[in-house]
Amino acid sequence: MLALGLALAYGERRASAAERFSQSAGSDVMERQTQNTRKGWIKHPVWMVALGLLALTLAPMACGNTAEGKGDKSANAAADKGAGGDKQAQQGDDKGDKAKPMAAAKAPADMAKGLLVAISQFQVDENKKVIPKPGPAKLEIITREGGKWNTQVIEDPDSNVFHKAFYYEPPGGEPGIVTLGGMNASVKIWRKKGGKWTAETIWTKDFGGKFNRMRDAEVGDLYGDGKPVMAVATHDQGIVATISPGAEGKFEVKEIDKKENTFVHEIEIGDIDGDKTLEFYSTPSEPNKLDGSVQTGLVMRYVPSKGGEPTVVANLGNRHAKEILVADVDGDGKDELYVAVEAETEKVNKKIRVKSPVEIRRYDAGTDPTKGVVIAKLKDRLCRFLTYGDVDGDGKKEMVAAPFSSGLWLLRPGSDPKGTWGKTLIDKDSSGFEHTSLLADLDGDGKDELYVASDRQGEVRRYDWNGSGFDKTVISTREVPKSVITWNIMPVPAKAVK
Numbered sequence: 068m069l070a071l072g073l074a075l076a077y078g079e080r081r082a083s084a085a086e087r088f089s090q091s092a093g094s095d096v097m098e099r100q101t102q103n104t105r106k107g108w109i110k111h112p113v114w115m116v117a118l119g120l121l122a123l124t125l126a127p128m129a130c131g132n133t134a135e136g137k138g139d140k141s142a143n144a145a146a147d148k149g150a151g152g153d154k155q156a157q158q159g160d161d162k163g164d165k166a167k168p169m170a171a172a173k174a175p176a177d178m179a180k181g182l183l184v185a186i187s188q189f190q191v192d193e194n195k196k197v198i199p200k201p202g203p204a205k206l207e208i209i210t211r212e213g214g215k216w217n218t219q220v221i222e223d224p225d226s227n228v229f230h231k232a233f234y235y236e237p238p239g240g241e242p243g244i245v246t247l248g249g250m251n252a253s254v255k256i257w258r259k260k261g262g263k264w265t266a267e268t269i270w271t272k273d274f275g276g277k278f279n280r281m282r283d284a285e286v287g288d289l290y291g292d293g294k295p296v297m298a299v300a301t302h303d304q305g306i307v308a309t310i311s312p313g314a315e316g317k318f319e320v321k322e323i324d325k326k327e328n329t330f331v332h333e334i335e336i337g338d339i340d341g342d343k344t345l346e347f348y349s350t351p352s353e354p355n356k357l358d359g360s361v362q363t364g365l366v367m368r369y370v371p372s373k374g375g376e377p378t379v380v381a382n383l384g385n386r387h388a389k390e391i392l393v394a395d396v397d398g399d400g401k402d403e404l405y406v407a408v409e410a411e412t413e414k415v416n417k418k419i420r421v422k423s424p425v426e427i428r429r430y431d432a433g434t435d436p437t438k439g440v441v442i443a444k445l446k447d448r449l450c451r452f453l454t455y456g457d458v459d460g461d462g463k464k465e466m467v468a469a470p471f472s473s474g475l476w477l478l479r480p481g482s483d484p485k486g487t488w489g490k491t492l493i494d495k496d497s498s499g500f501e502h503t504s505l506l507a508d509l510d511g512d513g514k515d516e517l518y519v520a521s522d523r524q525g526e527v528r529r530y531d532w533n534g535s536g537f538d539k540t541v542i543s544t545r546e547v548p549k550s551v552i553t554w555n556i557m558p559v560p561a562k563a564v565k
């Protein structure tokens with residue numbers, strides 16, 4: 068009944084238990100369930116219905132991260148080996164090339180880098196049905212050695228979701244893997260000793276609202292002192308903080324913004340104004356709604372090394388974004404901001420209808436916050452991942468957009484990167500609420516592979532450019548698809564997790 072009700076309300080199809088909860092409430096409901104279970108009063112299915120409806124009403128959720136696109140920076144502007152943007156750009160907005168049949172690709176037997184896969188997991192009953200009860204926060208560390216994919220698992224019962232994990236080297240300190248946990252909100256660093264992973268808590272906090280989550284972080288020299296500083300986004304009191312490594316392995320947390328009842332989903336670091344000072348960007352929005360009603364949002368800029376008030380760089384009006392990317396994708400030597408604006412929706416006969424689909428908008432230094440340039444539209448409701456890299460090794464960057472249900476899309480700038488970009492469907496049979504994606508050259512051959520968590524299909528996959536399309540490798544398969552939501556994938560040196 069709950070499933071049907073939510074599916075009707077959602078208006079597309081029946082959703083899995085995990086998705087249902089993420090679509091409607093995500094970690095919020097996971098959190099409720101956990102608390103309720105702890106209290107021992109969730110004993111009757113009626114609570115599931117009640118919670119589901121509550122979730123639908125409140126409809127807040129945790130949201131997407133940007134994977135860090137990596138690539139060979141040696142841009143060779145002259146080398147355009149076909150498959151260029153112009154031709155595809157001319158094909159207009161919503162056509163896209165047909166994806167070619169996928170050949171099976173083979174990853175090299177050994178890879179110097181592996182993957183950190185940050186997950187929330189749900190319990191599965193004896194009939195292999197996913198039940199809306201979250202397990203401990205989970206991290207999978209996947210490496211490739213001797214022709215085999217190896218997976219190590221870290222679970223943290225202190226939280227029910229890891230939104231992201233990344234490799235971090237504090238200056239003078241011991242490197243480790245930093246995790247961002249939700250409910251409870253904790254930033255931890257994990258190190259492996261004698262074959263066992265143990266964690267040190269860097270920052271944990273009850274923000275004083277309903278939801279406590281560390282949601283996203285990026286690392287950069289934000290104070291201009293050469294130290295790798297984390298900029299952290301949190302739910303639900305709008306807190307944005309920096310964490311600086313200090314003396315003797317200590318960390319200093321500085322809260323630099325705060326706004327009640329605000330979810331900050333995403334952080335990106337870059338230098339868009341070209342003054343050689345790094346700034347960072349965040350995406351505060353109203354609490355999540357998926358009932359078709361308006362959810363407003365902004366993109367903010369902070370310059371920690373200079374202080375001062377944050378600036379609005381994108382005002383999305385009655386729309387919002389959970390995903391941004393700051394990078395020099397067009398190769399002109401300056402970073403630009405890309406914002407994945409979620410669809411504008413309305414409720415018609417209890418169904419959510421898309422009024423205007425997902426838009427990828429571009430902002431440069433000086434762009435009017437209300438006038439981002441639409442480089443691509445995607446017929447979808449949500450887009451939680453933009454990642455960039457050089458898929459074909461020609462020295463020019465491409466972008467991959469991974470919206471919720473319409474597949475994986477390769478976007479290429481045309482002759483005018485401030486106009487419409489070329490759009491090619493990579494794989495229509497890949498989808499997921501987050502649809503976590505990462506372009507990175509983990510095998511070191513000079514081309515970025517695409518790593519994707521296709522949660523609806525229950526697979527972690529790798530896609531390799533083959534000259535005219537992509538070949539697919541399945542890295543791992545979930546016993547029960549949709550029993551996890553994958554929030555982020557990041558690269559990690561294989562040596563660091565041995």
Ligand SMILES: [Ca+2]
Nearest residue numbers: 338340342344
């Ligand atoms: Ca700057």
Ligand SMILES: [Ca+2]
Nearest residue numbers: 395397399401
């Ligand atoms: Ca640029």
Ligand SMILES: [Ca+2]
Nearest residue numbers: 457459461463
């Ligand atoms: Ca390229």
Ligand SMILES: [Ca+2]
Nearest residue numbers: 508511512514
């Ligand atoms: Ca590669």
